[in-house]
Amino acid sequence: MALKMQGGLSAAALGEKLGTSGEAARQQLVRLAEEGLVEAHSAAAGVGRPTQIWSLTPAAQARFPDTHAALTVQLLDIVRTQLGESALDIIIAAREADTRRAYEAAIASAPDLRARVAALADLRSQEGYMAAWTEQADGSLLLVENHCPICAAAIACQGFCRAELEVFRAVLGSGVEVERQDHIIAGGRRCSYTIKANNNVSA
Structure with a gap:
C-alpha cells in the first residue's frame, strides 16, 4: 500500500x-x-x-480494487437502453470480426487441426482464459477454458459467448464441428468445447 x-x-x-x-x-x-x-x-x-x-x-x-467489470456492465446497459438492442449487436459483431481477423492471422501457419487448436488455446491463455486442450479417446479434441475474464460482460449480454463460439468455428476451418459442452455462465466450473473434424479435414 x-x-x-x-x-x-x-x-x-x-x-x-x-x-x-x-x-x-x-x-x-x-x-x-x-x-x-x-x-x-x-x-x-x-x-x-x-x-x-x-x-x-x-x-x-492487479491486486488493488478494479471496477472495470462494473463499468463494462453499466456501459452495456446504457447502450441497450439508450440506443437499443441493435446497437449492442453492432458492437458485438465488430468485436467478433476483429477477433476473427486476429486469430486467423495468428494460426494461419498451423498445418492441421491439432495445431490450430493448440494455437487457439495459446491465444486464449494470453487473453486470460487459462485455456488448454487435449485429445479424447474418440479422436475428438477438447478445448477447455478455466477462467472467463469477460464474465461480467458475458452475463450482461450473452451475445459475447455466441460470437466467440462463431469465431472458433470460423478460424478452425470449414468441415470442423465445434460444440460447447460446459458453460461458466450457465453455472459450469469452466467453458469447454468439443472439436471434431469430418473425413475431409486433416486432424
Whole structure:
C-alpha cells in the first residue's frame, strides 16, 4: 500500500514510513520481488553508490480494487437502453470480426487441426482464459477454458459467448464441428468445447 500511495521508494524510505528499519523493509521487498510483486531499479543519489528504488509490478497493481467489470456492465446497459438492442449487436459483431481477423492471422501457419487448436488455446491463455486442450479417446479434441475474464460482460449480454463460439468455428476451418459442452455462465466450473473434424479435414 505504501508503494502504491507513494510511488517508488528506497528501502530506507519505506522503512521510515512503516516505522521499521531500512534493512527490515529491504528483506520484505526481496521476498515480494521473489513473488514478482515488486522490482528495483538504480537511481543516482549524488556521490557514492546508486540507490535502489522499489516499485510495484503489474502483477501487484492487479491486486488493488478494479471496477472495470462494473463499468463494462453499466456501459452495456446504457447502450441497450439508450440506443437499443441493435446497437449492442453492432458492437458485438465488430468485436467478433476483429477477433476473427486476429486469430486467423495468428494460426494461419498451423498445418492441421491439432495445431490450430493448440494455437487457439495459446491465444486464449494470453487473453486470460487459462485455456488448454487435449485429445479424447474418440479422436475428438477438447478445448477447455478455466477462467472467463469477460464474465461480467458475458452475463450482461450473452451475445459475447455466441460470437466467440462463431469465431472458433470460423478460424478452425470449414468441415470442423465445434460444440460447447460446459458453460461458466450457465453455472459450469469452466467453458469447454468439443472439436471434431469430418473425413475431409486433416486432424
